[in-house]
Amino acid sequence: MMTCADVRDRLDALLEGRLAPEDAASILGHVATCAECREDLSAAEELRPLVASLSRHIEPPPELWGAIRRNLRSPERPDATRWSRRSVVFVLATAAIVLIALSSLITLEVVRRTGRSTRPAIAVVAWEADYRAAAADLHTELQRRRSQLPTSTILAVERDLAVIDSAISEAGRALSGEPNDTTLRRLLRSSHEQKLALLRRAVFLGPET
Amino acid sequence: MSSLVLGLSHSSITRPSAGSLRHDVPVTNAATLVRRAQVGDEHAFRTLYQQHAGAVFAVCVRLSADGVLAAELTQDVFVRAWEGLASFRGESAFSTWLHRIAVNVVLAHQRTAERRERRVSLPGDLELESHGVDGPSAAESIDLERAIAKLPTGARTVFVLYDIEGYSHADIASLTGIAEGTSKAQLFRARRLLREALK
Ligand SMILES: [Zn+2]
Numbered sequence: 001m002m003t004c005a006d007v008r009d010r011l012d013a014l015l016e017g018r019l020a021p022e023d024a025a026s027i028l029g030h031v032a033t034c035a036e037c038r039e040d041l042s043a044a045e046e047l048r049p050l051v052a053s054l055s056r057h058i059e060p061p062p063e064l065w066g067a068i069r070r071n072l073r074s075p076e077r078p079d080a081t082r083w084s085r086r087s088v089v090f091v092l093a094t095a096a097i098v099l100i101a102l103s104s105l106i107t108l109e110v111v112r113r114t115g116r117s118t119r120p121a122i123a124v125v126a127w128e129a130d131y132r133a134a135a136a137d138l139h140t141e142l143q144r145r146r147s148q149l150p151t152s153t154i155l156a157v158e159r160d161l162a163v164i165d166s167a168i169s170e171a172g173r174a175l176s177g178e179p180n181d182t183t184l185r186r187l188l189r190s191s192h193e194q195k196l197a198l199l200r201r202a203v204f205l206g207p208e209t
Numbered sequence: 210m211s212s213l214v215l216g217l218s219h220s221s222i223t224r225p226s227a228g229s230l231r232h233d234v235p236v237t238n239a240a241t242l243v244r245r246a247q248v249g250d251e252h253a254f255r256t257l258y259q260q261h262a263g264a265v266f267a268v269c270v271r272l273s274a275d276g277v278l279a280a281e282l283t284q285d286v287f288v289r290a291w292e293g294l295a296s297f298r299g300e301s302a303f304s305t306w307l308h309r310i311a312v313n314v315v316l317a318h319q320r321t322a323e324r325r326e327r328r329v330s331l332p333g334d335l336e337l338e339s340h341g342v343d344g345p346s347a348a349e350s351i352d353l354e355r356a357i358a359k360l361p362t363g364a365r366t367v368f369v370l371y372d373i374e375g376y377s378h379a380d381i382a383s384l385t386g387i388a389e390g391t392s393k394a395q396l397f398r399a400r401r402l403l404r405e406a407l408k
Contacts, residue, residue: 008393040397043404050353050407051372057263058270060283065258068287072251 002030007037011044021198025164028191032170032184042183131192138199145203157202164198167191243303247294254294258287261304265311271369272315274358282318286311312370312384319362356406360399367392368399 007030013019014027031037146154171188178184245253265286269279290310297306357365366385370376371392376384378392385392 008397039401043397043400046404046407047353047372047400054353054373056267056373058267060262060266061280064262064266064280064284065255068258068284069251069255071284071288072254072291 002026004030004034004037007031007034008040011041014041015044015048021194021201022160022163025160025167025191025194025198028187028194029163029167029170032167032174032187032191038183038187041187045183045186128188128192131189131196135192135195135199138196138203141203142199149202153202157198160198161195164191164195168195239303240299243294243297243299246291247297254291257303261307262287264304265307268308268311268369268374269315271354271357271373272312272366273318274360274365278318282311282314286314289314308374309384312374312376316366316385319366352407353403356403359406360402363387364395364399364402367395368403371396372400 007027010019010023010027014024019027031041142157168188168191171184171191175181175184175188242253242257246257262283266279266283269282269286270276273279273282286307290307293310297303357368360368367381370381370384371378378389378396381387381392382389387395
């Protein structure tokens with residue numbers, strides 16, 4: 001069984017798409033039933049695009065190099081000592097603070113775009129029907145190829161499908177109680193994505209695995 | 210595919226690479242610059258400064274939550290780097306080596322500094338519209354910087370190092386002296402506090 005600590009350890013990998021479908025599915029299964037982990041997931045998810053757009057470079061005040069240079073000990077200036085820095089940097093304070101703000105402004109366009117694109121606008125019912133239809137097609141194809149697949153593969157796929165299906169129904173149940181919860185919506189959508197990924201893998205890579 | 214999880218994986222490719230190199234910096238091999246600086250060439254060291262000051266200042270500002278202090282700390286970082294250049298053997302990238310000095314300088318300052326209440330205060334009269342960007346998004350980004358600055362020190366340190374600078378919990382544990390489990394707990398605390406602050 002997944003514990004909350006297991007989920008926390010894998011949350012970032014989940015959001016970065018680095019988890020195998022079956023691992024992702026068991027996390028999503030836990031998250032659908034655990035309000036604490038759901039809180040952590042949605043906080044991480046909401047912050048992600050914002051944090052990614054923060055600049056990793058903020059230009060320091062232009063006068064700073066001069067202050068540094070005067071403090072570099074060299075053969076020509078053996079007695080150079082660290083003189084009081086505070087007097088210099090105080091006058092630079094406002095510049096530094098404004099720069100923080102400006103560096104954020106540079107990235108606004110990105111934030112705006114990623115921020116909006118992560119919010120699904122279509123009704124749950126519509127996209128869920130699409131996922132179900134796509135899964136059904138893949139499932140039919142899988143049944144057709146069943147005889148070509150090793151028994152171990154079929155068993156593994158069926159076990160993983162059972163995990164994902166239970167995550168889907170958990171998320172669906174939770175969502176019917178709170179239809180406007182965006183985290184639950186994304187959870188449901190993501191569980192469907194996991195199911196499709198698993199089915200595609202089984203269908204297209206089947207005989208080799 | 211699993212990369213579609215929650216539809217967010219695209220965000221990693223939109224990260225801007227803000228001004229790292231200035232146009233007047235001559236294109237010189239990093240190892241050459243470091244070697245020249247190691248034998249006392251201030252011009253080479255100045256070029257290294259121009260290439261890396263933005264990253265160093267950014268981490269100092271965000272860790273210290275104080276623009277004035279961050280300039281001081283950045284100065285300290287480069288003076289120490291200059292003095293410690295002889296010990297740099299090139300096992301890691303110069304940027305990695307320097308970044309670690311920066312984190313250590315800030316953390317050492319936090320450990321010894323008297324507990325003065327310092328906060329980044331973004332000017333209240335900053336006019337977002339005058340920069341030609343639309344309101345809500347501008348506010349969103351600045352609000353995040355402000356919210357990070359307001360986090361309790363422990364949570365802020367872990368959030369900046371893990372989520373912004375990409376250190377692992379193991380790295381953070383060895384840099385700060387806290388346990389890995391504490392680092393994880395602080396990260397989730399920080400994220401929840403930020404989300405709350407941004408509501
Ligand atoms: Zn949990």
